[in-house]
Structure formats: C-alpha cells, structure tokens
Amino acid sequence: MFYNERIRSSSMFSKERIRSSSMFSEERIRSSSMFYNERMRSSSMFYNERIGSSSMFYNERIGSSSMFSDERIRSSSMFYNERIGSSSMFSDERIGSSSMFSDERIRSSSMFSDEPVQRSQDGGRPHGGETAMISRRLLRLLPAACPAPSPGSGSRRTSGSSRGSMNVFDREMKRRQRRWAGSLQDTHLFDYLRDEVGGRVADRVYDVARTFPLALDLGGGKSHIAEHLSKEVVERLFLTDVSEKTLRRRTDIPTHCVLADEEFLPFPENTFDLVVSSLSLHWINDLPAALRQIHQVLKPDGVFIGAMVGGETLYELRCSLQLAETEREGGFSPHVSPYTAVTDLGNLLGQAGFNMLTVDIDDVQVHYPGLTEVMTDLQGMGESNCAWNRKSLLHRDSMLAAAAIYKEMYGNEDGSVPATFDILYMIGWKPHESQAKPAKRGSATSSFRNLSEIKPPSP
Template sequence: MTPPPGPFDRNLLARRRARAAATVHRVAPLLDAAAHLLLDRLDDTTRQFDTALEVGGRGAVAPLLAARGIGFVVSSDLAPAMAARAGGVAVAADEEWLPFAAASFDLVVASLSLHMVNDLPGALLQIRRVLRPDGLFLATMPGFGTLQPLREALTAVESDLRGGAAPRVAPFATLQDAAGLLQRAGFALPVADLDRLDIAWRTPLGLLDDLRAAGEQAALVARDRRTPPRALFGAALARLAGAGGPIAAPLPLLVLTGWAPAPDQPKPARPGSATIRLADALGVEEQSGGETADPRRTRP
C-alpha cells in the first residue's frame, strides 16, 4: 500500500531548493549565525571526530567542520546544486532515506534542514543508523512560533477577503515534540533545548524575498492552488509594517543533541542506588514534607 502523503510536497521542495542554490548567498549571515550557534556545542565535548555528514547545510556548515579539523566531510541535500555549494564531497540525498552504509560517520549535523521532512522519526532513525557507536548528532530546527507575525497577518487578511484562510506558513515542532522524537529514535543521552536568533527586516517585502532566496516558501501538500486574492499579500505586508520601523521576526531554534548508543557510555543510575542523602550533598538540613525552609538554618 502507498503510504498517505505527509504535510509537505517534497518534489516541490526539491525544485525550490535547486532554484535557491543561486540565491541562498543572500541569507548567508542568518545561515552562518545558525551554524555557529549549533557547532559551538562541539566545544562541550572532548570527543574527536574524523568523518562528518552535514544534512542540508546549504554551504554554511561544511567549511566550519573542516576548519575544526574534521578531515572528511560529506554534504547532502535534496537538490544536487545545493549540496555542491559546500565545495567538497556532495551527495544528492533525501533525509528520509540516506544512501550511506551503517556506521559511516562520527558526526552528523543538520542545521535548519529537517523542518520540512514528512517522516521525521524515520529521518532520525536514518541518521542514527549512519552514525558509528558513540557518534554525535547535532541539529537545529525552527521551532513553534517561527514566522508567527507573517502567519497572523496572512490569516487575518485572507479571512477578511474570503471568509477563511488557507495554510500558507509551514507548521513547526515544539520543544516537547523534539525531545520525544530523539528518545523514540533511540539516541543515547538525548537533549533538546531552545535557543533563539533575533532577526529583523527593514521591510516586510525583504522578509518574503529572503524566504524565497533560501527556498523556504511553505511547500504544503494542502496549499491553496487557486490564485490568491489580488489584495492578499499587499494588505498582509501593510499589516506587518504597522506603524513603520523594522519587522521583528525572532527565530526560535530547537537544538537537538543525541549520541549513537555504545557499550561504554555513561548510564543513568539505578533508582534507589544513591549512597549519600541529597541534603548532605547540598549542605542543608533536611526538611520534612510541608515544612518551610529557613535560610538561617542552612549550613555554610
């Protein structure tokens, strides 16, 4: 049986990314900022990485990995032209079906590239499969609230014009979604946390231009294929502009970290196996239930 389609039209997304390969340099500052934010997490480990796969880095991630001394970096993307932007080993690949042997890489990095995957649990399983034992997975994804001002403006204006609104901005995952997906994919020591890039555009049109330049228009299967009302985008942009000034559209980032399981990794302690009381470890007097702690009773 053919599986039901997901929310995203992956063929349309691939075509848009192919076209965006010639224009994505216009949003290089944003991509570079996101890549640096993610790769700073490598400073938290003493693990040395020799081989890395970047998934959809659009040319921003692979050079930074090479600069960190990783000798072999493969860049993959749905669009061959986008994968080739990194200048090294390039592979056209679907995130949901990575064409690499098991245990091929020490490190897999996905910077702003997994948010329009239909089978995200499957993609994470694919990533875990290509990691060697004790290999590291790092990713950022736009989180819930991304492009919220644009979503609200388009919805309000189209509702006024048509009495209803079509989906025109992609859905985004929450922090709880990300944490659950890492656990479901079987990563060891999974961590999902939230960061943010503060971004503003001089004009609403600049925001739309940058989305097109990066190939980030919403490639939704359920998109409205009718010609939009002539006044829709003009009125929505005017609503975004408001009283003038920069258009603030902060980018909430879900940061995902997980390790491929390995026998010698640290394991959580067994419940009840503690050999010291928490109060002693913290240097305070133990309080019974319902008793209010008095800071004057805390031992130095």
C-alpha cells in the first residue's frame, strides 16, 4: 500500500510537475513572443521616427540652403546692379561737372577765340572754341600687336637722377613702344591728340610777348608744337626724343634733332630761353628731378611751358577693366598707368625753383566706336601702359566683359563711347632780378578793415 501510494503520489507529482513545466514553458514562450513583438514594434517605430526626422531635417536643410543661396544670389545681384547704377550716376555727375568746369574755364580764358570748334577736312586740329571735343570714328582693323616683353624680363632699378627713388615706369619698354608707333605707315592717323595739345601749348607761347633766340622741345617727336610756331617767336629749336624714328622736322624753324632721354638732359646750364614739352613728362620716373634739370638748362628769366597727361585720365577705361577683371577673374591688375594730380603739380614746380607759376587743366573727350578702338589708338600713339607692375595678358573673357561694361556705363546714344584725357598745363619762370616780386609780409600800409575810410582819388 505504501509502495502503491508512493507511486501514485509520484505519478501525480510528476504529472503536476510536467503540467506546471508546460504551463511555465508556454507562459515563457508567450512572454518571450510578446517581448520580441514589442521590441520589433518599438524598433520599427524608432526606425521610422528616425527616418522621418532625418528626412524632415534633410528637407529643412535643403530648403534653408536654397533660401540662403537664393537670398545670397539676390543680394549679390542687387549689390552688383546697385554698384553699376551708383558708378553710372557718379560717372554722369562727374562728366557733367567736368564739362561745366571746362566750358566755364574756356569761356573766361582769353587764349581761345569765340569761334566754335570744328575739325578741318585734312585732319588738322580744332581751332579755338567753347568746348574741347574731338570726334574720332575708327572703322578699320587693328594694327599688328606691338611685341611686348614680359614685365619681369627687365630689372626694376632706382632712378639715377635721384638717389633712392623707385622706378614706376619701364623706360626701355616706353622706348620700344614709341619706336613701334613711329614705324607705322598710317602713323598720322594717331596724331590727332598730340596735334591738339601741341597747338594749345603753342598758344601759350604766343601769349608771352617776346622772341626766344633758342628753344628746347622735350619729347617733341614729330614737332607737334613747333609746327604751330613761327620764326618770329622761336629763332632756333632743339628737338629731343627717346626714339630716333619719331624725330621728324615739320617746321620752317631751324631745328636740331637730339636723341636724348627726358630724365637726363645733355645740355649745360643757362642754355635755353624757352623749354616746351607736350605729352611726354607723364612717363618720367623722377618728375621732381626732371623739373630741376629743366630749371638748370633755362637762362635766368627763361620760361618753361609744358603739358602732360594727369588727373583722372581714361577713368572710363580704368573702371571698365577693373569691374570686368573682378567679375571674371576675382581680382584686377593695373592696365592704365598712374598719373600726376593737378594739386601736386604746383608744389613740384615750386620745389624745382620756378616762380610765377600757372597751372590749369583741360578735359578733352575723344569718341570711339568701342573699347577695342580706344586701346588700338593708345598703341598707335605710343601711349600704352609701361608700368612695372602691369599685367602682360588680358584674357578674352575679361576683354569682352570690359567692352560691354564700357558701353553700358559710359556709352552715348549713338553707340560710341567717350575717352577722357585730363591735360595739365604748367608755366614756370626761372627767377631773375627784373621780375616782379611779391611784397614782403607785413609791409602793407592799410588794412582791409579801413577800406571804407579810404577816399577815392579826385578826378
């Protein structure tokens, strides 16, 4: 009985154990399945949530980037248009003020007649008038390019005329440019500006009521000044230039041609009664030293009358090239040479020893079909850039962009573009005891405060 009872209890315990194990196993499997499903569901929700947030962040980022890019392009376009507009307004305002100043100065001057300016049929210079305008219409091909060596091919040394002054211009390059310009068969087509300025310098020589036995023309080249003078004013003339091909006599005055550099004059002191120069001194490296040499070769009471390019000459060309190169290449280099300011010219003449100074400025505008013709004529004149820091190559894209900017900002209604030349005229005398001298300071016997008490002289 005990054995049977034990077996029965063991069997019941075994069945109960198996049942509880089965229930535990099923419960464990069910809980594991629920946990696995819950984990997969949460993982899927997290993955979907992550993808959704990433997609939203990516779309939001692209949208903000697109908005920033559009805003940046819009602001850049507004800045570029605003810049061109302000430049155009500045240019128009500047040309207007320059024209008003030039017209007012010419009207008040006694050196110009009341006849209007008109260009003669044979290509001569305009005579007199109230405006300083020259019409230049070019409908021809470009001449052969001038062989220009690399700016770094030569050595940039200090000027020998003044110790320690750094050279700005490559004088050897300028000599080659003038030699090339003088060898052109149609070189007379490019002399319109030199003829005009030479005639105005000659007008100032005629204003001096005396005869000059011996005169010197610095950088005279083709006698652009002497052809407007007569033997009654200048008896003998020395003509100098750096290029032998440009030394040509076109005057009845007895002329001696001398191949010499304007920076080193091969003449003794107190030699000439008159020194003239037209469109040559703006290429001098040491202008103060050159003016001192001119002062030395003059006789006492001698006069120096000169003209040079200065101020804001060719500002239309300079601005167009700078804007085009900045847009196309991300920066710009100087393609127009630096010039002397009119405010500095009087001080330079005074430091050289001249007195009774006269300095004035003319704005001469020449109209061209386009930018290419402007640069072609500058080459034909021998007035191309020869600064040491010049860039030897101008890319085609920059050239085309500069031509478009030139016409857009400065173009005329007839399709032409202007090129402005600021011509600085200077007159200085070498001191002499016969010249009128200013009164000493403090020597006045009357004061402006007592002007009302001064009685007019009786008739």
